[in-house]
Amino acid sequence: MAAQKTVLITGCSDGGIGSALAATFQQRDFHVFATARDLSKMRDLEGLPNVTFLTLDIVKPDDINAAIEAVSKHTGNKTLDCLISNAGRNHFMPILDENLDTVRRLFEVNFIGPIALTQAFAPLLLEAKGMVVYIASTSGHLNIPYMGAYAASKRSIEIVAETLRLEVAPFGIGVLEVVTGAVKSKGQTYFGDFNLPQQSSIEPTIASRAQGTDGLPRMDTMEYAKAVVDDVLQRTIGRVWHGGFADKVKMSTTATAVPQSAMDAGAVMGTGLDAIGE
Template identity: 70%
Template sequence: MTSTETVLITGCSDGGIGSALAIIFQKRGFHVFATARNPSKMKSLDGLSNVTLLALDVVKSDDIKAAVEAVTKHTGGTLNYLVSNAGRNHFMPILDEDLDRVRDLFEINFYGPIALTQAFAPLLIKAKGMAVYITSISGYVHVPYMGTYAASKRSLEIVAETLRLELAPLGVDVLEVVTGAVKTLGQTYFGDLKLPAGSLYKSIEDTFVSRAQGNDQVPRMDTMEYGTAVVDSIMNRTTGRFWYGNNAEMVKMSTTATSVPQSAMDAGFAMGTGLDALAK
């Protein structure tokens, strides 16, 4: 059993947001339970003091149960912070979606964090802790080819907003980090991406693939800079939405604080996607 504050973070593979958060929390004296589907991909965390590496696939109930047991054994049944960061990036026109893949996407990005929250709720309640969800500015805009991904992240945020009210009487705070552009390995997932045969967008496939691979001219914030601000926000017990990452403030202002004409929004988000060429 430990008196040190504890945090469990999902999706801590090297080069990503979860790994950066784990390093920052560890440096600030927390005991970190860093998780990933494959622990061998957490090499940057292996061997750090006060870091426990756990195998955790958020769609596998046995993995979640084992993680709860591991944390309970270490802490005596409390957890101060639960950070749901694990997620899958996805890029595909709506008309070309394989619905089974969309269901898998929602299992990881939406149902998984809910299952994790349910499982760890008793530990968070005992600690008067905090549940944190890493969401995305994509849930507030309509970027071509990212519709189903954006839907999964926005859906999670709606659940988190409701949880904030439902967990408040139990002493647990809730924070959503609405994340802008951050440098991660997310774009490397699309090395072999292609459109299905017969796609109506086949003529602009090169542009489609290039954008999925991050060639969209969008500057991305350094992962450690992003992680430091997020950890600050968590430690300050910020609740509700915390917008951070490149373009996060712009999206916040254009979608929540001002009324930008729909035609202007559409033109901006379609620019450079190849859709203008398709129309011609």
């Protein structure tokens, strides 16, 4: 009998994408390691079979090491079939009003944290020939006022993911980035007290966008999760687009006559990666 597949998902707080992904993977007979900084915020997943809760702040090495130990102990053979970097920090602020320490913390969570997590779990993923999934954002492909720093952090991890995909392909690991459009989520609830460093006539407008009350239609969270899990089960690699308006952003920003396979072949030429496995 084949061992049960395993997935670790970051950022599984109630009402968000991570929680929906955890529930969907559990329905597909995976053992799910659902993680969050605060275990009390994962009540929606309580009582589900084959779900293990782990405390994980992706910027804390001790938390990452403890998660590796827990996964290794559960599987016995130190493997992980899928690692999903979903935890992140949303952010709204005009560039000229940015606090640079805030921007540094934003990149620590949205960019450095996922890289650290991937490096740490790489041995388990290699053993399983598993998949790494990064939840990216359509904002990284657009120039949206007040979201410049956030968009830069999400686009940056997407570039890293595309490079990683080429680097680990010869070793049997797949890498998928999910460019995410508008999805129903509680991810913007912590902007209730949004304010600018100085008084501005457009502050109410920015606050409304930050709090998700802009009236834009959003994809149902479970519908989004099902699409992502389908991609993982089909072992899709590269970039996929899900969520409200994602297809429109894709059409308007990625038009090219050169197929991805040709781009990849040119990128690895002469790097030594093209010789591995020959």
